[in-house]
Amino acid sequence: MDFQDLLYRQPEGEGQPNPSAPSPLHSLKADLDFYGESIREVSSEMMAEGYTLFPIFVAHQHEVSLGELILDKNELGTNWSINASSLEEFVDRGVIKEEKKGRFEKQYKSASEFMCLFVVVPEGANFVFYPY
16 A cells, blocks of 8 residues: 555545545654654664564554554654564564465565555554655
């Protein structure tokens, strides 16, 4: 999914985005632009140290119990916090089913060019690849 697909809220009962109703995800874009280099460094370290070949970063505004907090919105004065995780943790925790792991790996974009985000909002969560 592209980040732009998440930028507009969908009205109840309708399947088409409503461009006149901006989403709080606009603030996520600003935070990701601010966090980009830090996330890239953590991603590179995770791969270089053999922790994972598939880093996943959980973007959230509330407490989540997935991954390890690396960028705290309260400390940084931003709107979103970021946790570092991995495909392996997502499979272990049942977020991604074992039988879907291969499909996820095929769709995973280059970690040197894109951050893989699991964006958690009250309405649900979704994977997004966002360029550094």
